[in-house]
Amino acid sequence: xxxxxxxxxxxxxxxxxxxxxxxxxxxxxxxxxxxxxxxxxxxxxxxxxxxxxxxxxxxxxxxxxxxxxxxx
Amino acid sequence: xxxxxxxxxxxxxxxxxxxxxxxxxxxxxxxxxxxxxxxxxxxxxxxxxxxxxxxxxxxxxxxxxxxxxxxxxxxxxxxxxxxxxxxxxxxxxxxxxxxxxxxxxxxxxxxxxxxxxxxxxxxxxxxxxxxxxxxxxxxxxxxxxxxxxxxxxxxxxxxxxxxx
Numbered sequence: 001x002x003x004x005x006x007x008x009x010x011x012x013x014x015x016x017x018x019x020x021x022x023x024x025x026x027x028x029x030x031x032x033x034x035x036x037x038x039x040x041x042x043x044x045x046x047x048x049x050x051x052x053x054x055x056x057x058x059x060x061x062x063x064x065x066x067x068x069x070x071x072x
Numbered sequence: 073x074x075x076x077x078x079x080x081x082x083x084x085x086x087x088x089x090x091x092x093x094x095x096x097x098x099x100x101x102x103x104x105x106x107x108x109x110x111x112x113x114x115x116x117x118x119x120x121x122x123x124x125x126x127x128x129x130x131x132x133x134x135x136x137x138x139x140x141x142x143x144x145x146x147x148x149x150x151x152x153x154x155x156x157x158x159x160x161x162x163x164x165x166x167x168x169x170x171x172x173x174x175x176x177x178x179x180x181x182x183x184x185x186x187x188x189x190x191x192x193x194x195x196x197x198x199x200x201x202x203x204x205x206x207x208x209x210x211x212x213x214x215x216x217x218x219x220x221x222x223x224x225x226x227x228x229x230x231x232x233x234x235x236x
Contacts, residue, residue, distance in 0.1 A: 024192075024195075025196055025198050025199050026129065026191045026192075026199060027188075028133075029131065029133050029163065029164055032133040069131075069133055069134050069135075069199060070199075071134045071135060071198060071200070071217065072198060072199075072217035
């Protein structure tokens with residue numbers, strides 16, 4: 001049966017999707033907390049940047065999505 | 073057509089996924105469900121029939137919600153008995169709501185949806201979300217978020233249209 005591998009793969013993909021969580025807008029209290037901010041500690045960020053630059057000879061690119069209450 | 077069990081299983085999983093992610097959100101044209109069935113903390117305003125009602129879902133950690141509060145307070149004072157503003161808090165901790173309310177003095181009704189059942193039924197897309205209801209409890213307008221003066225003008229226009 002030629003189509004069996006495709007459907008096995010599709011079934012495996014569907015099962016893996018069950019691991020995703022959708023945080024509802026009214027459940028973002030913890031995401032909105034100050035401690036969830038990536039830039040909450042300027043000194044820590046500067047140190048991490050310095051280490052990153054020294055090791056990788058590159059800087060920046062630390063902006064990431066996520067966190068915050070996602071309001072409005 | 074000879075359909076293998078595996079194909080049937082995959083199709084069933086897809087359909088189940090679609091069914092369980094379906095969103096039964098409150099929308100314009102719907103009627104607000106009976107609030108008495110949601111175990112809300114705090115006194116529910118009586119005699120909503122015949123009045124314009126604004127139901128606002130808010131949380132203490134949501135900055136636009138705090139910006140919306142003075143506008144709702146102004147509207148409540150402006151329209152008096154003809155308008156009922158009901159702010160539904162969805163904070164996990166009641167202390168956070170109380171702390172917020174000590175900083176924001178308001179003249180309208182606040183209840184807490186401690187089990188988050190009403191908010192789950194309304195399924196707002198963002199915080200804050202408010203629904204403007206007519207005298208029959210039907211949702212006539214919906215506001216996702218708060219956008220300053222533009223939102224305030226919309227509220228006034230909508231309330232005026234419903235009071236005519």
